[in-house]
Amino acid sequence: MSENFGSSGQIQPLSIGNVVSAAVKLYRSHLKTYLNLAAIAHLWVLVPVYGWAKYAAISGLISRLAFGELIYQPEGVQTARSHINPRLWSFLRVAFQVGISLLIIYIGLAIVGGVLGALIGGVLGGIFGVSTGITAIIIGGIVTVVLVLLGLTWFYSRWIVAEVPLAVEENINGGESLARSWELTKASVFRIQGIVLVGFIVTLPLVFVLNYIPSLFLIRLEPGTAIYSIVNLISVIGSLIGGVLVMPFWQALKAVLYLDLRSRREGLGLQLREPPSQDFR
Secondary structure, eight states: SOOTTTTTGGOOOOOHHHHHHHHHHHHHHHHHHHHHHHHHHHHHHSSSTTHHHHHHHHHHHHHHHHHHHHHTOOHHHHHHHHHHHGHHHHHHHHHHHHHHHHHHHHHHHHHHHHHHHHHHHHHHHHHHHHHHHHHHHHHHHHHHHHHHHHHHHHHHHTTTTTTTTHSSSSSSOOHHHHHHHHHTTOOHHHHHHHHHHHHHHHHHHHIIIIIHHHHHHHHHHOOTSHHHHHHHHHHHHHHHHHHHHHHHHHHHHHHHHHHHHHHHHTTOOOOOOSSSSSOOO
């Protein structure tokens, strides 16, 4: 990375590529710790409600550990947990609120996209003499997909660091953490969408191999057969492994992005200690 996190005791704003690069470096430098936490988090998912809260809290814990490394004030896992655990249900609230909000937005955008696509398809079908029904279906599908993707990524970009303030800041609750994310990201949505896109591309090969390929085989198999059950089990295990491997990268990326957003929005208000190594230079 060309930027130096510790130069002159202040944090320099990062480019899209350097945000992703810093996340990759954090991931590689603390691979064992982050993967252990991610594995525990995914096991907790099997337990309704309380387990989901634990998953959300461990996600925040990884971001807190990554944030500490970035500002050269690293914490041990147990020390970080002492800050995270009392906020367990606040982390669940943040995750639930963001998830429900995105679901509602998705449904609304899909309806709007379908109506707009049908209207546009009908108009174009009348102008060019093409079958109105076929044109409406094709254009409606395209408009819906584009609108949903752009709309969801826009709103996701506003809430991408929603759990990080709760993980690293003092005297803040779940609602305030959500509002903090909304405030920090308001001038950086398009840049964040670029970061999300690059992050998705970085993790795509892994997700494709572990999550998508086994699922593709299921399409050609008959449900209820022995081979279907075996492939389905492989698909579930692959998805679990994929989630464990990818989760720490995204939580580290959120920590880097949160730090970068604070440096941009708050005039580099975070002061750093002298870096003990060259890991992030």
